[in-house]
Amino acid sequence: DTAVSQTPKYLVTQMGNDKSIKCEQNLGHDTMYWYKQDSKKFLKIMFSYNNKELIINETVPNRFSPKSPDKAHLNLHINSLELGDSAVYFCASSQPGTQNSPLHFGNGTRLTVT
């Protein structure tokens, strides 16, 4: 069973459109994240939610709005897509407060804005 799954795997869309990426984890973790990986492979944290509450928001444009209906899901909605939004978006989860709290990543969503 996939621990962290995100859909879709590929997303091609035009500038100005609105799109969503979904993420689900079955690890029972309390915290979920969205990371953005650019063309140079740099991984940058965007958001973090703990038990449905936003705890990290890293100066991401307000066109990006995460939504966590429950602690196993963290979706990412992007309004008015721009060319610079093209990247691979990774969802991840962890269980903070334990001795080791590594991130478990999904396999990414490659977003291409044309």
Add this chain to the structure above:
Amino acid sequence: GENVEQHPSTLSVQEGDSAVIKCTYSDSASNYFPWYKQELGKGPQLIIDIRSNVGEKKDQRIAVTLNKTAKHFSLHITETQPEDSAVYFCAASIHDKIIFGKGTRLHILP
């Protein structure tokens, strides 16, 4: 905030040789240092980690060292194999926020 520097950005080693990737961090309060391997088309996967109360940790061909005073930590891969080719990321964690280095693309040459 925390800043993690990683070197080199690209590394090519002959199969069977060792590979070393080095990282530095800025915030002395960081207490957890994971290393991730990312293969093509996949998400990063944890390969080894070390906490700030430990100086060295080894798991088969992979070892990590941590120098808290200098705020340096390193990944060592011995007897490299073709399947070690990937992008490797170091990271530092403070207050459950994990900050990544910019990655090292490791090529294992036949």
